[in-house]
Amino acid sequence: MNRKLMWGVLSVMLLAVFACSLPTQGNTPSLSAAQTAAAQTVQAVLAQQTQAALGQPTALPGTPLPAASPTLTASLAPTLTPTPSPSVAPPTPTPRPCNLAHFVKDVTIPDGTTFLPNQHFTKTWRLQNVGTCTWQNYALVFDHGDAMGGPSVVPVSGTVAPGQEVDISVNLIAPATAGAYRGYWRLRSDKGIVFGLTTGNPFWVDIKVVEASPTPTATPTPAPPANVTVTLHTISAEDGHVADDGGVGIKPWAGSYNGHRMDAFLSFDISSIPAGAHVVSASLDLSNATLEGDVFGILGWMRIYHDEYGVLDAADFVPGFPTGAIYTYSSKPTGPFSSSGLLNAVQSRIGQTRVQFRYQFQNNSGTHRYFLNDAVLTIVYTTP
Incomplete structure (x- = not known):
């Protein structure tokens, strides 16, 4: 309510009070009662003006104000207990196979060794038994490539326990024509199972054949000085x-x-x-x-x-x-x-x-x- 309206209401109320103070006939309210009513009206108007200024709702005279909302008290949330992650079982190791070989080294004839045509040689590999079965009555078998005059099967002598090393040899002949040659070999168990290295591949012999150079004319070697x-x-x-x-x-x-x-x-x-x-x-x-x-x-x-x-x-x-x-x-x-x-x-x-x-x-x-x-x-x- 603005100030003009407030003063208008007050003016009306004052006029009513003065009118009531004049002598009248019959039963009329007393001056005291009229003044009290006017005062209450003014208080109500002032209260309404104050509430309007504060932005709060104003209750009409005789109307009870709404009860204040209860104060909300914040309560702490309960502490959460972390749930442990489920343990992950380690992966199960892959079991070693029964028959498996590991190449250790070329004992003779490293890759690229040069030979003359039809020259005989012996190739020897050093292998390690990395499987779980003992090699007994096992054999070296030709797999593919250049056979170089070698046998298809060569028995592996003795017994090779898991973890032991063994030298395995095969007698071969260099081809008659110059060029590069490679022959692949594997092992065969006593039950006829053919297997190779840990890489899954066979092992090999690799040579080069070169033509014989012309024999140079011999130069007489001077005799050593006599003692x-x-x-x-x-x-x-x-x-x-x-x-x-x-x-x-x-x-x-x-x-x-x-x-x-x-x-x-x-x-x-x-x-x-x-x-x-x-x-x-x-x-x-x-x-x-x-x-x-x-x-x-x-x-x-x-x-x-x-x-x-x-x-x-x-x-x-x-x-x-x-x-x-x-x-x-x-x-x-x-x-x-x-x-x-x-x-x-x-x-x-x-x-x-x-x-x-x-x-x-x-x-x-x-x-x-x-x-x-x-x-x-x-x-x-x-x-x-």
Whole structure:
């Protein structure tokens, strides 16, 4: 209701109040009652105006307002318990078949091997039994392709348990015509079941046949140089011995004399061998030596060393029993010895005039000596 209407209603009501206040005859409402009614009407109009301003419905006088709607209280939804997904069973593994082979390698004749026409050869495969059945009375059988003169069936010897490997061979002949050839093979069980590899395929032999090349004219091969043998004796003027007390002697004694160790030295003249010669072999014979006392029983081993000593003096004595010997004796020699150490020592001196050696025992005690007289060095060589 707008303001003009409100004031119009109020004006009418006031006029009615004033009219009612005039004296009248008979039973009329009192002034107090009329004023009360007017006041209620004004209150109702004001209330309606207020409700209209607030956008709420206005109740007419004497009409009860509708009851307020009950307040809705939100309640929490119950917590949902997740439902577990049904478990998925693992896939069932595919069972291995009874008869199955795995190719391991070509033992002979790898793919592309070249042969001459009609050349015989043996092809060998290495296979593994990866099935569940033991191979007994099994056979290799030709499947298709180029048979190459081979048999249609080759028995597999022995027994091959699951997991074991076996070499299976077949004798073949290269075709007579040049070209590329391949033959496919499988296995056959004792029950006649033919099977191949894990791939489902057969295994094969693959070769190439080439025509023989014309035989070239033979070129005469020059004969190898003839071996030359020289036999050398020591140079006695350069032989001798050196004792641990510094004493130097002209005889090649090795061993012990009155408790002093002596090392023997031998020198050989190789000046007759030309420079550039190749030493084929070398041997040294000490079997003509003379023993004094229980040399090897008391003094132990005797070692021989390559030692270019030049002119003997006290400094050539070597204490101890070093390694690096070219040969070791544990008893008196009965013949010549050869060793790579001796050969290398001689070869290293080719082109020089001398090759020299030292001889010493493991221990020293009392007088036990080995006189290295008449030692012989034999050298076989070739020249370029």
